[in-house]
Each structure stands twice: as C-alpha cells, then as structure tokens.
Amino acid sequence: MKKHWIVICFANFFIASLMGLLLRWMYVSPIEGVNFQFLMHGHSHVAMLGWVYMMLYCLIVYNFVPKDAQQKRIYNRLFWITEVAVIGMMLDFPAQGYAFVSILFSTLHIFCSYYFARLIWKEAKPATFPEKIMLRTALLFMVFSTFGVWCLGPAVGLLGKSSAFYQICIQYFLHFQFNGWFLFAVLALFFQQIKLKIDDKKFRLFYTLFVIATIMTLALPVSWFLTNPVFYWINVVGVVLQLVAAVLFIQNTRSQLQVFFGTLSSLEKTVYGFALFSLVLKIGIQLVVLVPELAQMSHQIRNFVIGYIHLTMLGIITGFLFGFALQNKFLNTKNAFHKGGIQVFLIGFVATEILLFLQGLYLYFDMGILPNYYINLFIGSVPLATGILMITVNLLWQQNTKRHKLPRTVNEKSV
Template sequence: MKLLSGMGSYKSWIICCFFNFLIASLMGLLMRYLYLFPLNVNYSFLLHAHSHVAMLGWAYLMIYVLIVRFYLPKEKREKPIYNQLFWITEFAVIGMMISFPIQGYALFSIVFSTMHILLSYVFCWQVWKDSFEDKTSDHKLLLTAVLFMVFSTFGVWCLGPAVSMLGKQSAFYQIAIQFFLHFQFNGWFLFAVLALFLKQFEDKIDKKAFKIFFILLIVATFLTVAFPVSWYLENNLLSWINTVGVVLQLAAFVYFYKMLKPQIVWFKVNLDSTTKMVYGLALCSLFLKICIQLLVLIPNLGEVSHQIRSFIIGFIHLTTLGVITGFLFGVLIQNKLLSYQSYLLRTGIKCFILGYIATEVLLFLQGGFLYFGKGALLGYYGWVFGTSILIVVGLSLITVSIIKTKNTYFQ
C-alpha cells in the first residue's frame, strides 16, 4: 500500500492536522466566550479538551507528518505502518475531542490519552529504526526529541500511583504533570521543530557551534524542570538549579545564532515573504520565551509567574502558537506543503499572526495590571474574545486553502 492509500500526497494528513488545530482554537474561543456569557458548560472539562487536542492533535501530529516527510527514506516512508499509525492516532485524538468536554478526566478520556501515548511509542520506535543511519546535525536533534518524547511520558505513568496514594492535591501529582509538560514542550516539541528548521539549511551549518549548542540545550532542558518543581517543593537548591539551566539555555541560543549566522543571507534569498514572516514569528517568540525565563529568575516575579493566570496562558501560547506553530508553518510553506501562492492562505496566516500577537499583548498586559495591583484591564474579556476570533478565522482560511489546492503541491 502506498503512502496515504495511493494518493501519493500528504494532503489528507495535513488537512487532518489543521482540522484538529481549528477545533482546539474553537474550544479556546468558547472558553473566552464563557467569561462574557456564562453557559451550562464545564470550563475545566473544556480546558482539558482544548489542551489535549492542541498538543496531541496539532503539534504532535504535524511533527509526525514532517518527520515522515523529511527524515525517512522514500522506501521507508511508504511502509503501510505510517499511514495506519497516523489514522489510529487521529482516532485517539477524536476520542479525546469528544470525551474530555463531556466527562473531563474519566474512563474514556483516560483510555484515549493512554492509547495516544502507546501509539507514540510505536512511532518513536519506527522513526528510530528507519532513520538511524542519518548522521546530520539536525538528525541528532531529532533523535534527542524522540527520546524526550518517551522520557516525558514517565510523568503520566506516575499520575495513577500519585492519585491512589496521595490524592490529586498532592505535590507528587502536580510535579508529575509538570514533568510531562516540561519535557513535552521544552524537550520533544522544541527539539523536533528546531531539527526540522535546521534541516532546511541542508547541513551547511557550523558543526563546532552546533555541538556546543546541542550539549548546552540538553543540559539546560534537564535543569530548568527545577522551576515548575519549585512551585510545589520549597527548596532553595531548586532555584539555583533553574538559574544555571536558564543561563545555559541563553548560552545555547547564542551558539545557535553563531551556528546559523554565516548561512542566514543564503537562507533568506530562497524564501518568499510569507515564509520569512512565519519564521520571523517563531524566532521572535523563541527570543521572548528565553527573555521571560530570565526575568522569572527575579524571586518576586518567579513567585507570581504561576499565580497570575494570564501570565501562564500567555507563556503557554507563546511557546505553542509562537515558537512551535511558527516553525511548523515555516517548514510547511518553504517546502510547498502549503501553497504560498494562495491568497486564502496568505490572508489566513496574517489573520492568525495578528490574532496571536493581539491576544499575547492583552494577556501579558492583564497580568501586568494584576501584578501591580491595578485590577482588571478595562473591557479585557471582550477584547481577548474579539482578538481570538482572528485566530479561528485565520485557521479556517488556511484549512480551506489546503482543501482547494491541487494535489501537486503535496508531492
């Protein structure tokens, strides 16, 4: 069986990923609507659905598509296992999409999320086996991302024992969740999108600078987990470990810049304006993420960073919508898996970016108002709902543009 059941393209996979992203954004919009017009909807259940579909239905599956496309030899990626695995994983995502809003964390949602983890193990094993012979710099990042993916799930397997022994309010339970999220976002997702980005440089990067960047970033990723752990365990050592981790992360990205600097002019020459725009979004968001992690080293800011909700949401969206999605959009458009010639796509991308920037400004502004004791921002909930509509409209236009584009773009 050929990839995608004889279609000879990635189109149906990509449409599926954007469908998941659109559903997750609609759930997010509904959550913001509930602040303005309360409905008989369980906000907590909806939040679980939104986060799971965004992480596992969009980020995970889109990375899945691009890994198969760019890291597997043609004869390997045409193996039936990858197509079958994709659609079974999408079945698990749809299961979470339906079960979480209805019951929250309960039997069916736990079954589907566990199923997703087990399927991800199969994917990681297949990728490791089918692409191991590649020795490029970006491939080392990819294999590290795969290891972080597996490592992050240790936190999930601790949740059952944590609930049965100590309960959901225990520090152990909360730390297990933070462990999973930290190594998903800062390990699996970040390393995977950086690998895909560096892949576009055709291994022309400075090898010595890459080696230093690579080692520093791995060490920093392990050390910075101390920050979310410090929310539940009081120990001065944790803040020192996190400080070292954040400084090493900064050093890593200094080497990241040094590594790419000689190739930047060559790289930009081959990019259209839309690809430049989304890569710019990703790199600016990455820079802001590093700056925020440096800022929270200030004890007072570190203390409130996890207490002011808009700061938390702003930071999560900075990572997911800015860094991860920015790099994914860039790789997709650069390689014509999305057609930059489509007016609908270009308009959709602009709407999405405008909505993302506007909501981020509002979230951090609201957090700042609360931090300085100024109360709520005037008309905040209305403004954040209105700007979130732009994200939904943008993703709708992008999805329609993919459906309307001829299959030749997806070869």
C-alpha cells in the same frame, strides 16, 4: 506521506481553536451545561496531540524517512489509529474530563507515540549529524515526558490531586513535551531546511548545553510546589546555559541564516522570523523570572501562565510548523486563503498575547482588570480561529477538486 494527512492536522487545529474561543467566551457569559475545566482539558489535548504532534508526525516522515519507506502501510495505519485517539479525546474530555474513556484514548495515543518513535529511530535517514542527534533527542524527550503521565495514577491514589507530587507530574509532562519533544523536533526540521553546516565540536558544545539546560529548567515549575531554594539555583544555572547555547548557535550560523532567509518568500520570512523572535522572547522571559519574586508571581498570575504557554505553542512551535508547511509546498505562498489565513492568525496571536501579558501586569501592580478585558480577549481570539478556518477550508476544497479531476483524466486517457 499522504497529502490528506495535512488536512487532518489543520482540521484538528481548527477544532482546538474553536474550543479555545468557547473558553474565552465563557468568561464573558457562562454557558449552561458546559464544564469549563473539562473543555479546557479537551482544548489542550487536541492542540498538543492533534495539531502539534500530528503535524510533526507528517513532517518527520516526509523529511527524514526515505521515499520508498514512506509508502509502507504502517505509517498510514499508525496515523489513522493516532487520529482515532485524538478524536476520542476531542469528544470525551469536554463531556467527562478525566474519565475512563478519555484516559483510554490518551493511553492509546501514548502507545502510538512509542511505536512512532521506534519506527523513526530505525528508518529515518537524516542527512547530517546535527539533524540526526536533534531528532533522536526529540524522540527520547517525547518518551521521557510520558513518565509523568504514568505517575499520575499512583499520585492520585497515594496523595490526591492536590498534592505536590501530582502537580509536579503534570509539569514534568508539559515541560518535556514543549521544551523537549516539540522544540527539539522543530529545530531538527529547521536544521534540515537551512541545510545547517557547523563544525562537529561546536555543535556538540551547543547541543550539550541545550540538553542540560532543558533538564535543569524543569526546576522552575518544581519550585512552585516544593519551596527548597536549591530548585531556584538549578533553574538559574539552566537558564544561563540556555542563553550561552543560543549565543553560540547564532555566532556559528549567522551567515548561513542570512543566506537561508535570502532564499525565502516574504510570507516564509514572516513566519520563520516570527518563530525565531518568539523563541528569543521566551528566553528573555525566562531570564526575567530569575528574580525570585517574579518567578513565584509568574505561576500565581494565570494570565502570565497562559500567555507563556501560547507564546511557546502558537508563537514558536506553530510558527515553525507554518514555515515548514510553506517550504514543503503543503501550503502555497501564492494562495490567497493560505497567505491570508496565516496573516489573520498572526494578528490574532499578537493581539491576545498583548492583552494577556498586559492584564498580568495590571494584576501584578494591583491595578485591577483592564476595561472590557474579557470581551476584548474574545474578540482578539476570533482571528486565530478564522485564520485556521481559511486554511483548512481551502485545503479541503483542493482535496475535493483533485478527487473530482482524477476520473476525468482517466476517462480522457482511455478515449
């Protein structure tokens, strides 16, 4: 795996954070010539496909593909072709939204992801059964999630963008990206990091419950557009199964987790603890919205929707990705910029989550808007971009330093 891949991932993340910061500012003062909806599409695509997807690409290749196979040119070529697709979406979505060029680059990214799934399925060599089954399931969810994208065209042509079918296609894609591909992939990597040892029968029970729960909880976003009560009860069963799976996993791995955390630096403990706490909080929120009135309200109040998406994206997924980057020495726990950048980022995340959910509660209880809410949300978002910038700039500086040192080393040896 090429070390500069990590730099590209963080650069994508920084650009996505700048787009998000601009979106927050547009609530304070609209910017002439900038289309909010188009910019939001650019922000979400770059964050999901430029940061999370590309970082998972790097980590999966590094941790599961044998070292000799990693040197194959196809991995480097595929990385850069995928990055071209990301840059295309980065530039065109804010300019035109869903148009021919942005759809072309989105399609290119999907085909790159299919080829990546094929490569990893064939060449990855996970050390244990839990790692292997979680990784392969993540890849399957990634492929399955794209079926929702392929259905968008027919949905628009037949029923229009306002139809339930169109909205369900979007929710299908997002659900199996976040709760399927992303979550199962980070758990596969986490099991590899903690060197998970668990009885096969116990793991199969956890795994089966978790997969069924992931599929069944799609019923919640479907219920927002189709009012049949059967979707509510399917989601109830899914959430309960997810809770049972989580409890079983904790019971069977508690001692291993304690040993694992005992080997970590304070920063690694912080980011992994943050990710796991966010995961517990996500499950807790899913339990709360089992109340029918709250389930519908969770969709209608946009602050809750954004807060929940960011909890999953920035709290769980990014928390784990930071942990893996630190453990694999892509980031250095003793580097002031890396350590400070992560800490500043987490401060911004906590501040914005509190504001989003608090404002959501204000709206739920008809209490109006928090005083200075939009400007405070913008200010709270600044540390998110600042923290990522600190990490990205330092990674770039390290790359340039190594490049400048290399010729000197060669010259000294020749002398």
